[in-house]
Amino acid sequence: xxxxxxxxxxxxxxxxxxxxxSLRDLRNQLSMLNRQVGTHLDLKDVDLDCLDLVARHGxxxxxxLARRAGLHPATMTGILDRLERAGWVVRERDPADxxxxxxxxxxxxxxxxxxxxxxxxxxxxxxxxxxxxxxxxLLADFLRRTTEAGATATGDLATRxx
Numbered sequence: 001x002x003x004x005x006x007x008x009x010x011x012x013x014x015x016x017x018x019x020x021x022s023l024r025d026l027r028n029q030l031s032m033l034n035r036q037v038g039t040h041l042d043l044k045d046v047d048l049d050c051l052d053l054v055a056r057h058g059x060x061x062x063x064x065l066a067r068r069a070g071l072h073p074a075t076m077t078g079i080l081d082r083l084e085r086a087g088w089v090v091r092e093r094d095p096a097d098x099x100x101x102x103x104x105x106x107x108x109x110x111x112x113x114x115x116x117x118x119x120x121x122x123x124x125x126x127x128x129x130x131x132x133x134x135x136x137x138l139l140a141d142f143l144r145r146t147t148e149a150g151a152t153a154t155g156d157l158a159t160r161x162x
Contacts, residue, residue: 023146037116042086046071050079051088055110059092059102070154 031045038048046069053068054060060068066076080103083089088109094100114121128136 033117033120037113040116041112043088044079044082047079047082047088050076051083051105051113054089054103055105055113059104061094061100061102062091065103070158 034048035045037043038045041048043051050065050069050071053065057068058065062076062080063073065080066073069076071079080089080091084091087106089103089105091101091103094102131139
C-alpha cells in the first residue's frame with residue numbers, strides 16, 4: 001500500500017476533480033444527444049425520459065412512473081396523454097386489479113428510438129471492447145454507485161425543498 005503524503009493527496013484531489021468534471025461533461029453531451037433524438041421523434045425531453053423509463057422498467061402504473069421520474073402525478077398525466085396520442089405507449093387495465101392502470105411502451109415504436117441511438121451504442125461497444133473484464137466490472141460498479149449517489153442527492157434535495 002502506498003503511504004499517504006501531501007503530494008498523493010493533491011494528486012488524488014486532482015483526479016477526483018477530473019472525474020467529476022468528466023461526469024458533468026458526459027451529462028451535458030448525453031443531454032444534447034437526447035435532445036437531438038427527441039427532435040427527430042418530435043418528443044419533449046421529459047417525454048423521452050418517461051418513455052425510456054416505461055420501456056426499461058414497465059409496465060408501470062402512472063404513479064410509479066411519476067415517482068421514478070421525480071414528477072408530480074398531474075404532470076405525468078399530460079406526458080402520458082402526449083405519448084399515447086403519438087403512439088408510443090398504451091394505458092391498459094391491470095389484470096390483477098381492473099381499477100388500476102398500467103402504462104406499457106409499444107415495442108415497434110421502440111425500434112425507432114434504438115436506431116437513433118445506434119451510433120452511440122456502437123461507440124460504447126467499441127469503447128468497452130478496449131477494457132478487460134475486471135476493468136469493466138470496476139467501471140460498472142463505479143457507474144452504479146454514482147447513480148445511487150445521484151438518487152440520494154436528488155431525494156435529499158427534494159425533501160429539503162418542501
